[in-house]
Amino acid sequence: MKRTGVFVCHCGINIAGTVDVKKAAKELSKHKGVVHSEDYVYMCSDPGQNLILDAIKEKKLDNVVIACCSPTLHETTFRNASKSAGLNEFQCEIANIREQCSWVHKDMDKATEKAIKITKSAVEKVRRNESLEPISIPVTRRALVIGGGIAGIQSALDLANTGYEVILVERSPSIGGHMIQLSETFPTLDCSQCILTPKMVEVSKHSNIKLMTSSEIQEISGYVGNFKAKILKKPTYVDADKCTLCDECTKVCPVVVSNEFDLGLTGRRAIYIPFPQAIPATYTLDISACPGLLPIACGKCADVCEPGAIDFDMKPEIIEEEVGAIIVASGFDLYEKEMMGEYGYGKYPDVLDGLQFERLLSASGPTMGKVLRPSDHKEPKEVVFIQCAGSRDPELHCPYCSKICCMYTAKHAMLYKHHVHDGQAYIFYIDIRSGGKGYEEFVQRAVEEDGVLYLRGKVSKIFEEKGKIKVWGVDTLAGKDIEIDADMVVLATAMRPSEGAEELAKKLKIALDKDGFLSEAHPKLRPVESVTSGMFLAGAAQAPKDIPEAVAQASGAAAKAIAILSQERLFHAPTVAKVNVNLCTGCGMCVDVCPYDSLSLKDGKVEVNEVLCEGCGTCSATCLRAAIQIRNLTPLQVSEMIKVSLGG
Amino acid sequence: MVNLEDLKNEAHKLLKEGTVKYIIGYERGTNGLLPIPAFIKNPEDVERLIWDPTCVFNLTRFLVDEKRRKASEKEPDERPVGVIVKGCDSRALVVLLQEKFINRDDVYILGVSCEEAGVLDEKKLAKTLKGKKAKNIEFTKNDNFVVMTEDGKTEISAKEILAERCLECKANFPVIYDILLGEKVKRKSDKPFGSLEKFESLSKEERWTFWKEQLDKCIRCYACRSVCPMCYCDECVADTINFAVTADTTAEEKAQKIKWAEKSPVTSENFVYHLVRAIHLAGRCIDCGECERVCPLDIPLRLLNKKLEKEAKELFDYEVGFDPDQPSLVSSFKDEDPEDFIR
Ligand SMILES: Cc1cc2nc3c(=O)[nH]c(=O)nc-3n(C[C@H](O)[C@H](O)[C@H](O)COP(=O)(O)OP(=O)(O)OC[C@H]3O[C@@H](n4cnc5c(N)ncnc54)[C@H](O)[C@@H]3O)c2cc1C
Ligand code: SF4
Ligand code: SF4
Ligand code: SF4
Ligand code: SF4
Numbered sequence: 007m008k009r010t011g012v013f014v015c016h017c018g019i020n021i022a023g024t025v026d027v028k029k030a031a032k033e034l035s036k037h038k039g040v041v042h043s044e045d046y047v048y049m050c051s052d053p054g055q056n057l058i059l060d061a062i063k064e065k066k067l068d069n070v071v072i073a074c075c076s077p078t079l080h081e082t083t084f085r086n087a088s089k090s091a092g093l094n095e096f097q098c099e100i101a102n103i104r105e106q107c108s109w110v111h112k113d114m115d116k117a118t119e120k121a122i123k124i125t126k127s128a129v130e131k132v133r134r135n136e137s138l139e140p141i142s143i144p145v146t147r148r149a150l151v152i153g154g155g156i157a158g159i160q161s162a163l164d165l166a167n168t169g170y171e172v173i174l175v176e177r178s179p180s181i182g183g184h185m186i187q188l189s190e191t192f193p194t195l196d197c198s199q200c201i202l203t204p205k206m207v208e209v210s211k212h213s214n215i216k217l218m219t220s221s222e223i224q225e226i227s228g229y230v231g232n233f234k235a236k237i238l239k240k241p242t243y244v245d246a247d248k249c250t251l252c253d254e255c256t257k258v259c260p261v262v263v264s265n266e267f268d269l270g271l272t273g274r275r276a277i278y279i280p281f282p283q284a285i286p287a288t289y290t291l292d293i294s295a296c297p298g299l300l301p302i303a304c305g306k307c308a309d310v311c312e313p314g315a316i317d318f319d320m321k322p323e324i325i326e327e328e329v330g331a332i333i334v335a336s337g338f339d340l341y342e343k344e345m346m347g348e349y350g351y352g353k354y355p356d357v358l359d360g361l362q363f364e365r366l367l368s369a370s371g372p373t374m375g376k377v378l379r380p381s382d383h384k385e386p387k388e389v390v391f392i393q394c395a396g397s398r399d400p401e402l403h404c405p406y407c408s409k410i411c412c413m414y415t416a417k418h419a420m421l422y423k424h425h426v427h428d429g430q431a432y433i434f435y436i437d438i439r440s441g442g443k444g445y446e447e448f449v450q451r452a453v454e455e456d457g458v459l460y461l462r463g464k465v466s467k468i469f470e471e472k473g474k475i476k477v478w479g480v481d482t483l484a485g486k487d488i489e490i491d492a493d494m495v496v497l498a499t500a501m502r503p504s505e506g507a508e509e510l511a512k513k514l515k516i517a518l519d520k521d522g523f524l525s526e527a528h529p530k531l532r533p534v535e536s537v538t539s540g541m542f543l544a545g546a547a548q549a550p551k552d553i554p555e556a557v558a559q560a561s562g563a564a565a566k567a568i569a570i571l572s573q574e575r576l577f578h579a580p581t582v583a584k585v586n587v588n589l590c591t592g593c594g595m596c597v598d599v600c601p602y603d604s605l606s607l608k609d610g611k612v613e614v615n616e617v618l619c620e621g622c623g624t625c626s627a628t629c630l631r632a633a634i635q636i637r638n639l640t641p642l643q644v645s646e647m648i649k650v651s652l653g654g
Numbered sequence: 655m656v657n658l659e660d661l662k663n664e665a666h667k668l669l670k671e672g673t674v675k676y677i678i679g680y681e682r683g684t685n686g687l688l689p690i691p692a693f694i695k696n697p698e699d700v701e702r703l704i705w706d707p708t709c710v711f712n713l714t715r716f717l718v719d720e721k722r723r724k725a726s727e728k729e730p731d732e733r734p735v736g737v738i739v740k741g742c743d744s745r746a747l748v749v750l751l752q753e754k755f756i757n758r759d760d761v762y763i764l765g766v767s768c769e770e771a772g773v774l775d776e777k778k779l780a781k782t783l784k785g786k787k788a789k790n791i792e793f794t795k796n797d798n799f800v801v802m803t804e805d806g807k808t809e810i811s812a813k814e815i816l817a818e819r820c821l822e823c824k825a826n827f828p829v830i831y832d833i834l835l836g837e838k839v840k841r842k843s844d845k846p847f848g849s850l851e852k853f854e855s856l857s858k859e860e861r862w863t864f865w866k867e868q869l870d871k872c873i874r875c876y877a878c879r880s881v882c883p884m885c886y887c888d889e890c891v892a893d894t895i896n897f898a899v900t901a902d903t904t905a906e907e908k909a910q911k912i913k914w915a916e917k918s919p920v921t922s923e924n925f926v927y928h929l930v931r932a933i934h935l936a937g938r939c940i941d942c943g944e945c946e947r948v949c950p951l952d953i954p955l956r957l958l959n960k961k962l963e964k965e966a967k968e969l970f971d972y973e974v975g976f977d978p979d980q981p982s983l984v985s986s987f988k989d990e991d992p993e994d995f996i997r
Contacts, residue, residue, distance in 0.1 A: 588888070589887070589888065589889055591753070591755060591886070591888075592754050592755075593753040593755065594753070594985075595753075595981075596985070598981045598982070598985035598986065599985045607754070630887065630891070631887045631888075632891050632912075635910075640910055642909075642911075645912050645914070
């Protein structure tokens, strides 16, 4: 008979307040095979751990059960302690009597009874545990970064500067993300392009960074330390090495389409460079706009291209890369125009979104930095800014706060005043959220120095009348209706996960939160890790955030990735699936369900790739024949655990 | 209408040319109206083959035995086995192929179409004949049955004596075959889950009482399991009497053996057996009705399987036994699968 030791933790009064720990320890000492049972105020403390160590040695214990908090917190602590006393770490099990018992109950008698049952079932489990050694796997010491906004750029540079090779995949023709579209940035008002372009150039020149633009992830397989990525490189029809940026092609291209960089405020040709400082510095042929690649359809650009950089025969390529860690920095998009019909957005040309206004303010923008109305190119004298357009509106739009709009609206109003000294800026707001270093002072400056008029309340209607945009609203502080004859309206539309984030998450097998942003592993303690090990999150892809926060998270994600890449081998939990070949009929149902592709059929029986298996148990639950089981969580163990929990 | 002579000719040819090693079909028995399975090796013996409304068995079950036999042979004959299948039986074959239990190359499928008719229900026939004994029974051109009794021939409307599942049939001609006999006529089937209606109208308590009464009767003879083509596991998790102990079964494997249900035929254990079996047949049972037919205690087992078939159809739009390449019900997942049961 195996000799089991039980250790009941009080966790101060966290457990002892609801569970009679003395009684539990006493009752458990009577359970079959339990030769040692005691309680202590903090098992995780040094003296607590020593109690375990001493008991293992003195009472020659074969295994131990610690009845305490969730195994996500102290399982490692206690397994290490058991190991140092000479036990295999899998001979230590946790019975969670805090989160699953004391914290959720009030009645002491019942809670005590339940704590005893939980612990007994852990005893039954540990008695049947195999002693296992971790599975060791080599690490591919390169990283993949998805998304080339400021967050992706920062992660890539941090990794590259540490000495690791990085593949940076960006789906648009240039890196830079949304930050490259901004004019000046709060709270210091430095020029966005001036601080971003040096980093972009560094990326393009870095010997450790392999930049892939116009590229998308097609498939990710593998596991932490050893991922395989299939990347689709779309043809740009322009050979970047040959292109001399002479701009002759755009002069002859007959097609004009809306320019996404200026959010439709200007047009561009079918062959174009996204913006002058684009990285990589080259032109792209937009195939959806070009009348056809055949020279007979048009072919004017190729005719004038002296170095012969235009190659109509360029084909999509699938490039395979092996990496050890992945950082996802796929960023955000603004809430769809169509959704904001109530504010006349998309209907009146002078109702703009925040990014369009950034372009109007930008020295390199469509108006060369002059604030002019798109409709008649006149200077607007009355501008209304509306905050929370689409945010904090669980009924109709997004329930969450987009976090950055209070700040950039203050910035917009301020910059507008710097451009149009005799103009008036009004801001409709619900409340002002300016938590951040120097942020509150920034908002105050807008009010005090620039005379921005903050109106607390909602806008009820916007319509055009005699060349003006009439804005009806209420000032809830003054308690009166407001009517403004505005020349321009700027909406601080909500930040949304970037288009395609859902699809990307599926390919990566990482989770999304209820709003569609990428989900972190723990909201407090693991904010840059995804739920899949080896994949990290950075920037606005995870939640709305501004540049400093995006950069901080990006460096955090890089540090997490480095923690993996800096190791020669990784260790993988050995609690993986195991097949009983005598029972397996080779039906392959488990192969279909395994979310980690760790199973395959060979000669009519299933085989487990232990390195891929995460021990999730899906296969075991699917197999009709109980032919596949998880080590240390076998059907027999589960059945015995249930039996003892039911009092049997 | 399937011409028996055509069937015999095809079988003869297959055996003569050595295309198949033997043919599983139906032949007249010596006891009662129902036929017995025929295993025909010699071309001359094809004369024994019959095809009439008494051919109720699902012969694909014998492929399971054939697979076992072959595995134990030193130098197995690699030729396929010929098997005669009705529409419903062919769907069982599809599931066996889908679950990779048999290879397509190992079977030669002689499909027979039930056309507008089907097979009979012995109990219904007995009721209709009011004590008279049927000697012989045949299909007619207009898809009724001609029954020969001591009083001579009578024509009975097929509807009256058809097996219940034939009335709800989803495939009255084989969905997979090498040769097809009879016409591919699409039958106007009745309500596909008609037999469930009465049962579903009962309250929860009434249903519990109903099943308690029914399952209490079970003597655990396992006839239902033995006849089912899907119950091909070496060891049934619902009871471990035939735990597959082979030369390489380890002590650990033996130690890991669990008794989910006791052998004794008492209510609780009977429930475990039947519910586990029903769940294990979800998305696999093709409603050949054999389990219910063979039960010596007339337990309406079809109801359990039919209910799960309906749930699979309504919740997951899953239909079993038509496509050997589709993933099975329990191993397929779609984003739009309902999940409102997760609370
Ligand atoms: C109007 C406005 C004004 C702002 N002003 C300020 C300010 O003054 N100060 C400040 O601190 N912040 C400001 N911000 C916030 C700032 O823009 C963001 O914090 C920052 O851009 C976030 O960077 P990111 O890299 O996470 O995302 P993004 O900038 O969105 O970059 C994501 C990148 O990933 C790419 N991508 C997306 N999906 C994929 C995919 N599947 N595969 C490959 N690539 C993909 C995209 O093409 C993009 O290049 C402002 C935002 C707005 C909307
Ligand atoms: S589900 Fe079970 S029987 Fe089927 S292949 Fe997997 S382990 Fe084997
Ligand atoms: S436990 Fe089974 S389903 Fe889960 S990862 Fe391992 S093999 Fe795949
Ligand atoms: S055939 Fe009938 S009696 Fe026999 S085990 Fe099945 S249900 Fe029970
Ligand atoms: S459970 Fe019954 S009806 Fe279903 S396939 Fe098996 S024997 Fe046929």
